[in-house]
Amino acid sequence: xxxxxxxxxxxxxxxxxxxxxxxxxxxxxxxxxxxxxxxxxxxxxxxxxxxxxxxxxxxxxxxxxxxxxxxxxxxxxxxxxxxxxxxxxxxxxxxxxxxxxxxxxxxxxxxxxxxxxxxxxxxxxxxxxxxxxxxxxxxxxxxxxxxxxxxxxxxxxxxxxxxxxxxxxxxxxxxxxxxxxxxxxxxxxxxxxxxxxxxxxxxxxxxxxxxxxxxxxxxxxxxxxxxxxxxxxxxxxxxxxxxxxxxxxxxxxxxxxxxxxxxxxxxxxxxxxxxxxxxxxxxxxxxxxxxxxxxxxxxxxxxxxxxxxxxxxxxxxxxxxxxxxxxxxxxxxxxxxxxxxxxxxxxxxxxxxxxxxxxxxxxxxxxxxxxxxxxxxxxxxxxxxxxxxxxxxxxxxxxxxxxxxxxxxxxxxxxxxxxxxxxxxxxxxxxxxxxxxxxxxxxxxxxxxxx
Numbered sequence: 001x002x003x004x005x006x007x008x009x010x011x012x013x014x015x016x017x018x019x020x021x022x023x024x025x026x027x028x029x030x031x032x033x034x035x036x037x038x039x040x041x042x043x044x045x046x047x048x049x050x051x052x053x054x055x056x057x058x059x060x061x062x063x064x065x066x067x068x069x070x071x072x073x074x075x076x077x078x079x080x081x082x083x084x085x086x087x088x089x090x091x092x093x094x095x096x097x098x099x100x101x102x103x104x105x106x107x108x109x110x111x112x113x114x115x116x117x118x119x120x121x122x123x124x125x126x127x128x129x130x131x132x133x134x135x136x137x138x139x140x141x142x143x144x145x146x147x148x149x150x151x152x153x154x155x156x157x158x159x160x161x162x163x164x165x166x167x168x169x170x171x172x173x174x175x176x177x178x179x180x181x182x183x184x185x186x187x188x189x190x191x192x193x194x195x196x197x198x199x200x201x202x203x204x205x206x207x208x209x210x211x212x213x214x215x216x217x218x219x220x221x222x223x224x225x226x227x228x229x230x231x232x233x234x235x236x237x238x239x240x241x242x243x244x245x246x247x248x249x250x251x252x253x254x255x256x257x258x259x260x261x262x263x264x265x266x267x268x269x270x271x272x273x274x275x276x277x278x279x280x281x282x283x284x285x286x287x288x289x290x291x292x293x294x295x296x297x298x299x300x301x302x303x304x305x306x307x308x309x310x311x312x313x314x315x316x317x318x319x320x321x322x323x324x325x326x327x328x329x330x331x332x333x334x335x336x337x338x339x340x341x342x343x344x345x346x347x348x349x350x351x352x353x354x355x356x357x358x359x360x361x362x363x364x365x366x367x368x369x370x371x372x373x374x375x376x377x378x379x380x381x382x383x384x385x386x387x388x389x390x391x392x393x394x395x396x397x398x399x400x401x402x403x404x405x406x407x408x409x410x411x412x413x414x415x416x417x418x419x420x421x422x423x424x425x426x427x428x429x430x431x432x433x434x435x436x437x438x439x440x441x442x443x444x445x446x447x448x449x450x451x
Contacts, residue, residue, distance in 0.1 A: 332361075396409040
């Protein structure tokens with residue numbers, strides 16, 4: 001009899017221990033979800049143009065969708081159902097859609113005219129002006145893969161419209177003028193070649209656009225992407241250097257017509273239905289225009305005394321050029337964190353990261369993990385609730401919770417985002433949205449959490 005009791009007790013323990021561990025893990029995940037939701041509520045930027053939509057009536061709570069996203073806790077389990085808790089992090093990987101075994105998740109775009117700080121776009125990425133299109137980040141979709149796909153799809157639309165017309169535009173009018181030679185612009189250019197369209201591409205800097213200004217060895221592709229004429233790049237990981245080398249190969253094509261160091265000053269649509277585009281060099285006429293300029297625009301400045309000093313910069317490209325330096329990074333996004341970590345790995349650098357809020361809430365999960373390690377090992381000092389007050393030749397004054405602290409300093413990088421070219425777009429006549437998508441996404445998350 002005693003042996004039977006002992007046997008049952010052992011069986012009970014064998015079953016109970018995993019159950020207790022499982023319950024604890026579920027409670028921990030639920031707590032993390034609540035914390036993530038609270039962090040998300042502090043963010044002013046919601047998912048602007050794409051985010052997962054969860055059909056809670058079909059969600060079975062398997063958690064598959066919450067573990068696959070490389071951007072961290074976009075989704076989490078709340079009340080036994082998947083819910084959006086950090087929608088601002090969504091950049092359109094769509095891995096959650098693929099992971100859901102019951103098809104309860106779809107990746108949706110905001111309805112045209114949804115977001116007040118984004119241009120109106122139709123499902124074909126056409127603005128409120130007929131035959132004027134926007135591709136890539138300027139329209140609210142992040143990820144190089146998304147930009148490449150959009151550039152390709154837009155030119156397909158243009159080619160189909162031209163084919164349906166009785167007469168082609170006159171010889172002096174391009175079928176399409178592409179503004180920007182980043183991922184979307186390169187893809188659109190290749191598609192124009194494929195369709196045998198008369199086209200030209202202009203770029204204010206160099207081929208590669210914003211990507212060319214990324215830090216060295218930054219991972220820029222994490223999934224296969226299809227380029228017209230070249231097929232699918234099947235590498236699941238590609239650095240900035242590898243992608244730029246691929247684009248260099250494209251730029252050497254005789255039929256790849258891109259004019260660099262040429263910026264647009266004016267775009268107008270004339271009475272004959274064609275566009276006149278005036279740059280700092282020449283004037284173009286085109287039947288259609290694709291704006292693939294990117295959204296970052298001009299780096300945003302802080303207006304701090306001494307910000308005009310040559311040691312103050314807004315982009316980091318060659319981190320290994322800075323050694324044995326006292327460095328201040330200002331900002332709380334991924335660019336700031338990645339710059340701080342890159343510089344902290346160089347010999348002798350003393351890196352301080354200043355952020356105006358009391359915690360990071362917008363950075364990728366992998367960056368948060370790496371940063372925590374660098375903080376714990378003393379490679380990076382993070383000062384929350386701080387703002388620069390003054391920059392001098394060899395120091396910086398920080399306001400830290402009302403107290404001014406002066407730090408010795410050699411170089412400063414400011415990552416406060418960029419001023420999007422919205423004024424230029426409005427001058428062209430492009431209509432913008434009239435809703436705050438942050439509220440829409442937040443309402444969806446709260447609704448899902450109550451189910």
